[in-house]
């Protein structure tokens with residue numbers, strides 16, 4: 001097994017429980033580093049509502065078999081067996097009450113009980129195949145009959161992420177779709193950059209849409225751009241150069257709201273009325289952009305056509321991110337090893353015998369909310385029960 005992250009450890013313990021002799025090699029000084037960092041240190045380890053629709057993959061059916069063979073309920077049962085206290089947050093997300101360490105300890109204990117051997121600080125550099133696999137590493141050579149690639153994606157390079165899994169896939173004739181950062185904040189270089197800097201730390205509920213995909217959750221203004229769950233979710237569907245549309249008033253019909261103000265509270269200033277539904281600092285920025293010349297007029301004096309325009313700015317604010325924060329802060333890597341020639345039932349290569357790809361190295365990325373770990377558990381498990 002190359003990689004002692006979420007998928008690698010799940011696969012290792014599952015295969016070893018079946019009596020297979022398993023060796024996990026990991027280049028880091030610690031296994032499961034992303035587990036420890038995840039969910040703000042509390043690991044959002046799965047979700048009550050796991051569906052294939054929560055995953056992005058060129059073949060949307062690919063994830064179904066593994067997710068059926070090892071479900072969220074299987075992992076929850078394991079968490080409960082270890083007495084790990086957990087709680088549900090919005091949209092069925094499950095987090096540890098105390099610490100992500102508990103999830104890693106669970107996996108380590110299961111690996112220990114099944115006699116999995118783990119070598120850390122062991123970076124695999126080259127693989128060759130001739131009646132079995134030979135792995136060249138910084139600490140020597142290893143041979144094995146079956147090889148599992150669980151090297152993850154490129155996100156957060158300081159956590160041991162490398163592109164090695166992609167190289168292995170190509171070496172054995174697999175296609176690799178060009179990767180990019182996912183679940184990642186947006187950056188801006190136009191007028192909106194100054195807005196995000198001024199509003200840094202402010203969060204509001206909004207709907208963000210790009211390319212036909214939309215999410216309604218919090219957005220967070222930061223000194224680097226826009227973050228928060230809705231932004232991270234939509235970033236998975238964003239392509240460089242594409243615009244995003246933000247509805248800053250997802251719980252209102254903006255045009256009706258402004259018309260209502262004009263009718264019922266005609267003497268007030270628009271900014272004072274909007275302060276009931278949006279943060280004042282944000283209104284000040286929007287006013288500068290959309291109704292500066294009417295800023296001192298009571299709402300009754302703003303023509304209907306201009307009010308409709310302002311409503312459009314509030315409910316469909318079009319922005320063009322200059323980019324994303326990239327792998328430095330991304331939670332996942334989008335795309336990767338094409339699933340076309342990987343068995344969805346076992347994760348084995350259809351091109352190369354006894355070679356398996358699991359977890360994030362594959363062209364499978366989940367939404368925010370525990371879906372990526374569930375993919376790691378499910379894909380790791382099915383490979384673990386299949387290894388010959």
Ligand SMILES: Cc1cc2nc3c(=O)[nH]c(=O)nc-3n(C[C@H](O)[C@H](O)[C@H](O)COP(=O)(O)OP(=O)(O)OC[C@H]3O[C@@H](n4cnc5c(N)ncnc54)[C@H](O)[C@@H]3O)c2cc1C
Nearest residue numbers: 003005006007027038039044124152160359360370372373
């Ligand atoms: C900050 C952060 C928070 C996250 N929070 C959540 C969350 O709360 N919920 C959720 O579902 N998902 C979360 N994710 C995503 C989740 O962590 C990953 O999807 C998941 O860890 C992928 O598992 P994996 O086994 O494929 O890869 P990883 O867990 O990344 O493991 C890959 C391992 O391979 C090793 N490796 C790489 N190359 C080599 C090599 N050449 N030789 C030897 N070893 C090698 C690495 O050192 C690493 O240990 C988060 C990600 C990040 C970055």
